[in-house]
Amino acid sequence: MSVVSGPAAPNDDAQGRTAGLAFAQGTGFRTDSVDEWHRVHPVSPLVRGWLAVVALIFLFGRNSFDDLLASIRSGGRHNPAGAPAWLILLFLGAAVVVFGIYFFLSWYYTRYQVTNDHVRVNSGVVFRRQRQARIDRVQAIDVVQPLLARIFALAELKFEVADAGKSAMKLSFLRLDEAQRLRAAILARASGMSVDPCRPSAAPQAPERAVLALTPGRIAGATLLSGISVAALALAAAAIGALYATGSPSILAVFLPLALAVAAAYWKAFTIDCNFRIAQSPDGVRLRYGMLDTRAQTIPPGRVQAVGITQSPWWRPAGWYRVHINVAGYGSDHRDSGPRTVVLPVGTEAEVMTILGLIFPDPGTADPLGVFRAGLRGKGTAHGFVHSPPRARLLDPLAWRRNGYRFTDTALLCRHGVFFRRLQVVPHERTQSLSLFQGPLMRRLHLVNFELHSTAGPVRPVVRHLDTATAHELFTGQAARAATARRIGRPDRWLEESNHEH
Amino acid sequence: MREPISPAGLEFRHVSPKLVTVRLLERGLGSLLTVAVASLPLVLRLAGVWGGFPGWLAWAILLLTLLIMLWRLALIPRQVRAIGYAERDDDLLIRGGIFFQRVMVVPYGRMQYVDVSVGPVERLFGLSSIKLHTASASTNALLAGLPTAEAARLREQLSARGEAKLAGL
Numbered sequence: 117m118s119v120v121s122g123p124a125a126p127n128d129d130a131q132g133r134t135a136g137l138a139f140a141q142g143t144g145f146r147t148d149s150v151d152e153w154h155r156v157h158p159v160s161p162l163v164r165g166w167l168a169v170v171a172l173i174f175l176f177g178r179n180s181f182d183d184l185l186a187s188i189r190s191g192g193r194h195n196p197a198g199a200p201a202w203l204i205l206l207f208l209g210a211a212v213v214v215f216g217i218y219f220f221l222s223w224y225y226t227r228y229q230v231t232n233d234h235v236r237v238n239s240g241v242v243f244r245r246q247r248q249a250r251i252d253r254v255q256a257i258d259v260v261q262p263l264l265a266r267i268f269a270l271a272e273l274k275f276e277v278a279d280a281g282k283s284a285m286k287l288s289f290l291r292l293d294e295a296q297r298l299r300a301a302i303l304a305r306a307s308g309m310s311v312d313p314c315r316p317s318a319a320p321q322a323p324e325r326a327v328l329a330l331t332p333g334r335i336a337g338a339t340l341l342s343g344i345s346v347a348a349l350a351l352a353a354a355a356i357g358a359l360y361a362t363g364s365p366s367i368l369a370v371f372l373p374l375a376l377a378v379a380a381a382y383w384k385a386f387t388i389d390c391n392f393r394i395a396q397s398p399d400g401v402r403l404r405y406g407m408l409d410t411r412a413q414t415i416p417p418g419r420v421q422a423v424g425i426t427q428s429p430w431w432r433p434a435g436w437y438r439v440h441i442n443v444a445g446y447g448s449d450h451r452d453s454g455p456r457t458v459v460l461p462v463g464t465e466a467e468v469m470t471i472l473g474l475i476f477p478d479p480g481t482a483d484p485l486g487v488f489r490a491g492l493r494g495k496g497t498a499h500g501f502v503h504s505p506p507r508a509r510l511l512d513p514l515a516w517r518r519n520g521y522r523f524t525d526t527a528l529l530c531r532h533g534v535f536f537r538r539l540q541v542v543p544h545e546r547t548q549s550l551s552l553f554q555g556p557l558m559r560r561l562h563l564v565n566f567e568l569h570s571t572a573g574p575v576r577p578v579v580r581h582l583d584t585a586t587a588h589e590l591f592t593g594q595a596a597r598a599a600t601a602r603r604i605g606r607p608d609r610w611l612e613e614s615n616h617e618h
Numbered sequence: 619m620r621e622p623i624s625p626a627g628l629e630f631r632h633v634s635p636k637l638v639t640v641r642l643l644e645r646g647l648g649s650l651l652t653v654a655v656a657s658l659p660l661v662l663r664l665a666g667v668w669g670g671f672p673g674w675l676a677w678a679i680l681l682l683t684l685l686i687m688l689w690r691l692a693l694i695p696r697q698v699r700a701i702g703y704a705e706r707d708d709d710l711l712i713r714g715g716i717f718f719q720r721v722m723v724v725p726y727g728r729m730q731y732v733d734v735s736v737g738p739v740e741r742l743f744g745l746s747s748i749k750l751h752t753a754s755a756s757t758n759a760l761l762a763g764l765p766t767a768e769a770a771r772l773r774e775q776l777s778a779r780g781e782a783k784l785a786g787l
């Protein structure tokens with residue numbers, strides 16, 4: 117069988133060979149040459165497809181199993197109600213063979229390689245699929261371990277690039293240490309760190325510095341003080357009301373499924389955020405979380421497109437905030453984009469500031485604490501914020517002094533919301549496009565909304581109901597600031613000596 | 619007339635007035651279908667199939683639909699006149715809308731790719747649409763009703779400038 121491989125740059129090959137020679141002398145990671153492919157771990161299809169297998173066995177097997185038992189109990193006599201035992205066994209055997217062949221083929225045809233510039237994954241038995249991603253465009257790398265994979269010490273490597281198709285590239289499953297090694301190697305390549313061609317094994321796991329770990333108590337408290345509890349209270353009130361109205365306890369059975377759903381929501385929220393830890397390394401910010409399914413995310417420097425800090429009214433007494441980010445590629449994968457975009461599920465103001473310091477090392481202002489605090493909780497014009505004019509009171513009776521923006525040398529801060537407080541921070545060099553919007557009522561009041569377009573994600577920066585002249589100033593000013601920031605912006609490869617002079 | 623929402627001191631170029639005809643045709647066809655559906659109760663009632671349907675309601679549905687459709691058609695010339703674009707050194711500005719106005723600025727360095735599309739009715743009138751894509755899904759920068767030559771020029775221009783100013787994400 118011939119190996120299918122995409123077109124590669126000639127130097128790919130040459131460098132791969134040098135690395136290969138060096139590998140013979142030492143141990144460690146080396147990149148692959150063009151026609152060198154690896155397979156994922158043989159158990160992977162089973163780990164991926166176990167749910168389907170269980171479901172199928174349950175669907176078809178339950179009745180047949182009963183029949184089988186009945187048939188055995190009746191002494192192997194022909195059972196008129198069900199199929200004979202040999203047929204069921206044959207069916208079972210056929211299922212095992214079919215699944216086995218399918219799993220083997222899907223394993224056999226899935227292969228990957230990591231060359232100096234690309235990661236390539238080929239998969240599919242009938243419909244072949246070849247995906248290739250440029251390493252220097254990596255936006256984030258996740259090492260995901262579902263529960264079953266953890267039992268086998270396997271992990272899935274998820275590789276988010278902005279230029280490949282809709283979803284992330286996945287390598288599932290690899291041995292955990294192999295996945296971590298690949299991650300380190302890809303990040304080292306992506307950072308542009310000059311790897312010694314004679315000693316390619318010196319692409320080490322970047323050293324980590326633990327920054328923050330959330331206690332289970334905090335997570336539990338945050339889960340209890342959330343929208344789920346509001347729903348639970350409403351549900352309890354409805355149940356009690358129904359009990360009084362009807363007087364028969366049997367009405368409570370109606371609420372049982374809903375109560376189960378609430379319990380499941382609590383459980384999910386708690387297990388996802390459990391053991392949340394943040395560490396910093398030269399490779400970027402590293403997040404780890406999860407109780408049963410665990411995930412380790414690495415977001416290289418400069419990949420965060422926007423940050424959103426929110427506080428719901430029920431978190432205000434505790435002074436807690438939640439921090440979301442936009443990363444290119446994260447938003448497009450709907451299935452698990454929710455938890456992945458959270459960099460701090462619940463944190464105090466000081467912890468939020470720490471995280472902001474990790475994500476934006478340069479706040480671009482002399483008094484970052486004061487400015488960001490004003491953005492989180494402040495009102496009015498304190499710390500240089502510009503807010504809606506008094507006539508916006510008609511549309512925003514409470515929030516008009518809160519609706520506001522402020523720009524620093526490096527980022528734009530948009531704040532809004534009185535009950536649900538929000539602060540959105542977008543670095544100037546990550547601005548995609550801008551727009552002004554005005555509806556009929558707003559035109560009557562000479563107000564304009566300013567919108568900033570970021571990559572798909574939970575943060576949609578907007579400044580509501582600005583004075584028309586102010587909005588124009590912000591619009592043109594922000595376009596100019598973004599253009600300047602792009603020109604002097606940092607290169608994609610964050611450890612490489614900058615050669616981006618325009 | 620300068621739209622109050624667009625920044626001052628910019629010369630916006632208008633799209634081809636033929637877009638009015640294109641939109642009238644496209645939307646008129648859709649409106650006809652809607653009106654046909656809306657007149658169904660009345661027709662059925664007059665034919666005696668659906669005698670129980672209140673007559674005033676049948677008339678009201680038809681008239682209301684007709685009014686809305688006519689209003690939407692009448693808006694088209696003003697809507698088309700409101701569309702404009704301006705090329706600046708670093709970015710392209712696009713504006714549009716009458717009641718709900720929007721001005722958008724798309725930096726050349728942020729453009730991922732440019733789409734030029736021609737629909738069947740547009741082709742009859744020699745028009746094209748151009749759409750700019752950035753890494754953001756909310757960038758909805760569609761510029762319809764450009765003469766084909768102008769669309770080609772703009773596409774080339776945008777690609778050239780995008781290449782010169784290209785920044786990472």
